[in-house]
Amino acid sequence: MTSTSSENRTFRAADLGTLTVVAWSGEHPEDEKDMPFLLAYSLGDGTGGPEAASQAIEVLLRNNGLPIGGPVVESSRNPGLPVTLLVEAGQAVLNMPYLNAKCVVPPQWLAAVGERGHAYFMFTTRTWPEAKPGVPIAEEDLKAFAGNEETMARSTHCLLTARSLRG
Numbered sequence: 720m721t722s723t724s725s726e727n728r729t730f731r732a733a734d735l736g737t738l739t740v741v742a743w744s745g746e747h748p749e750d751e752k753d754m755p756f757l758l759a760y761s762l763g764d765g766t767g768g769p770e771a772a773s774q775a776i777e778v779l780l781r782n783n784g785l786p787i788g789g790p791v792v793e794s795s796r797n798p799g800l801p802v803t804l805l806v807e808a809g810q811a812v813l814n815m816p817y818l819n820a821k822c823v824v825p826p827q828w829l830a831a832v833g834e835r836g837h838a839y840f841m842f843t844t845r846t847w848p849e850a851k852p853g854v855p856i857a858e859e860d861l862k863a864f865a866g867n868e869e870t871m872a873r874s875t876h877c878l879l880t881a882r883s884l885r886g
Contacts, residue, residue: 730782732736732817734775740822742811743861746833753831756840756867757770757804757811758880763846773844773873780842785875787831787844793878795837802840804879806832813840813879819859832881843874857883 720781724753740759745767747754763769783801794800801810805812814882824832832838850856865869 728816730778731767731771731775734765734767734771734845735761735779736772737762737817737848737852738820739847739850740813740820740829741850741861742822742824744828744846747853752834753827753878755828755831755835755881757822757838757840758812758849758861759813759818759840759842760845762848764848769846769848772846776842776844779815779817780875783882785842785877788859788872789876791820791839791876791878792824793837794880800877800879802877802879804838804840804881805883806881811838811884815836823847825836837878837880840877840879841870842875843870845870 725869731789738759738761740757742755742757744753744755746752756758764773777787778810785792785802791853794802801811802815805814806829809823811822813822834843850864
């Protein structure tokens with residue numbers, strides 16, 4: 720029996736489909752302070768459908784040295800981390816190879832990132848076709864998807880230091 724490992728697959732950007740980033744903040748169980756969260760996912764609408772989108776994200780993450788399912792990678796301890804976060808003009812801007820995503824963030828998120836100096840970023844290989852850009856996501860739907868065991872296990876988890884243009 721032969722299997723193909725993700726390390727041997729070629730990254731195909733067209734398979735990613737529509738990538739979306741959602742921002743929210745919520746109480747962190749360890750210190751009961753608000754934590755700013757960012758979740759990146761695909762709608763699964765790329766050229767090869769949901770399975771190809773999941774595989775493309777997996778290859779993208781692995782090619783950039785980002786583990787899927789843990790541990791949490793901290794940008795403050797990994798200066799070469801290929802993912803960066805810029806917070807400017809009410810937006811979070813995520814940058815990594817093949818990806819530059821802007822997300823308008825709520826005031827509570829800005830306050831939380833201002834207090835903590837970082838945000839918790841998850842990029843999941845699990846597609847979420849129901850959560851389309853520009854359409855509000857109900858809080859219970861976000862909790863159900865982001866907190867789902869499968870979503871957590873199929874995500875890279877990073878604490879990203881928030882940078883700004885103002886230095």
